[in-house]
Amino acid sequence: MLKILQIPVLTDNYIYLIHDVDSKQTAVVDPAEAKPVLDALKKYGWRLHFILNTHHHSDHVGGNLELKKQTGCKIIASGSDNHRIPGIDIAVRDRSYFQLGSHPISIIATSGHTLGHIVYYFEDDDLLFCGDTLFALGCGRLFEGSAEQLWESLQKLKNLPENTKVYCAHEYTLNNGKFALSVEPDNQALQSRMASIIQLRENKQSTVPSTIGEELATNPFFRENSASIQQHLKMQNKKPVEIFAALRKLKDSF
Numbered sequence: 098m099l100k101i102l103q104i105p106v107l108t109d110n111y112i113y114l115i116h117d118v119d120s121k122q123t124a125v126v127d128p129a130e131a132k133p134v135l136d137a138l139k140k141y142g143w144r145l146h147f148i149l150n151t152h153h154h155s156d157h158v159g160g161n162l163e164l165k166k167q168t169g170c171k172i173i174a175s176g177s178d179n180h181r182i183p184g185i186d187i188a189v190r191d192r193s194y195f196q197l198g199s200h201p202i203s204i205i206a207t208s209g210h211t212l213g214h215i216v217y218y219f220e221d222d223d224l225l226f227c228g229d230t231l232f233a234l235g236c237g238r239l240f241e242g243s244a245e246q247l248w249e250s251l252q253k254l255k256n257l258p259e260n261t262k263v264y265c266a267h268e269y270t271l272n273n274g275k276f277a278l279s280v281e282p283d284n285q286a287l288q289s290r291m292a293s294i295i296q297l298r299e300n301k302q303s304t305v306p307s308t309i310g311e312e313l314a315t316n317p318f319f320r321e322n323s324a325s326i327q328q329h330l331k332m333q334n335k336k337p338v339e340i341f342a343a344l345r346k347l348k349d350s351f
């Protein structure tokens with residue numbers, strides 16, 4: 098059994114601690130800072146074995162070296178970011194595979210936000226730790242890759258089982274939802290999801306995780322096939338990737 102702890106840090110980042118009760122192994126995803134992670138480890142009496150980094154941005158790797166120094170954990174990250182992720186021990190790439198205790202984890206390369214971005218998919222547990230590639234009701238900005246690359250990356254995530262829980266790295270959902278409603282105002286699933294998101298944020302509660310199924314129904318970056326979105330963009334006869342690129346561009350200035 099896995100226990101998952103969500104730790105809010107910085108302005109709107111989430112760090113995730115994943116603890117396997119049977120093997121007592123613990124991993125942390127994208128430690129922006131070391132201290133909140135060390136505090137949580139102490140509180141629960143867990144020992145840290147692995148850091149799982151999704152990409153090189155400082156709000157995802159800021160705690161790497163301090164945590165390694167304090168705990169002796171191993172750092173797992175994209176081999177193509179060897180030169181810019183501090184302290185890598187195990188370099189992985191698309192379809193690399195390892196385990197936390199007996200729980201299989203597969204790596205999916207998702208370039209777009211950055212070129213070396215990867216996500217961690219716990220295939221037997223239906224959990225996805227997707228960093229800044231996919232957000233609740235949104236997707237990452239294109240800092241290094243092209244719209245085509247990010248679109249292709251998102252197609253891989255779209256095909257995961259619908260009950261997969263989506264643990265993204267930022268609480269961006271409310272703003273993402275406002276954009277989503279602006280391009281697909283008549284989507285009823287989106288309207289009701291937004292109502293509960295507004296409620297959660299009013300109570301300062303997290304809106305993450307969501308599921309792949311919810312994202313398929315409401316996230317505009319998964320919905321290039323929506324007639325309503327196509328009509329809104331006046332792009333009825335365009336390819337999905339072109340509609341995606343237009344949505345990403347619109348969102349940049351929203």
Ligand code: ZN
Pocket residue numbers: 152154210229
């Ligand atoms: Zn980032």
Ligand code: FE
Pocket residue numbers: 154156157229266267
């Ligand atoms: Fe980030």
